[in-house]
Amino acid sequence: MKMKSKVHLRLKNIKVNHFMVMLVFEKEASKQGWSKEAIEAVLKEAKSGDYDHILKTIKQYCITPPKKSN
Numbered sequence: 001m002k003m004k005s006k007v008h009l010r011l012k013n014i015k016v017n018h019f020m021v022m023l024v025f026e027k028e029a030s031k032q033g034w035s036k037e038a039i040e041a042v043l044k045e046a047k048s049g050d051y052d053h054i055l056k057t058i059k060q061y062c063i064t065p066p067k068k069s070n
Contacts, residue, residue, distance in 0.1 A: 007032055008065035018054045022046060025058050 007029045022043055029039045046057035 005032070005034075006061055006063040007034065009062045018051050021054060021058055025062070029061075 007025060009025065009028045026039055026043065029042070030036075042057065042061050046054045049057075
């Protein structure tokens with residue numbers, strides 16, 4: 001699925017499990033204005049494979065946000 005924007009999310013900070021990766025993606029995408037349908041489409045695609053497929057799919061729709069300067 002082609003999305004017009006990416007979710008700003010630091011995936012490397014999420015080390016728990018695939019459920020946590022999907023939950024954090026869902027919450028961040030929602031906060032950043034993604035529609036429920038778009039989020040569900042990404043999660044459906046992610047769940048169609050194993051753990052590596054979940055990570056690969058979620059990464060396609062994310063971009064690492066710039067570090068905050070102090």
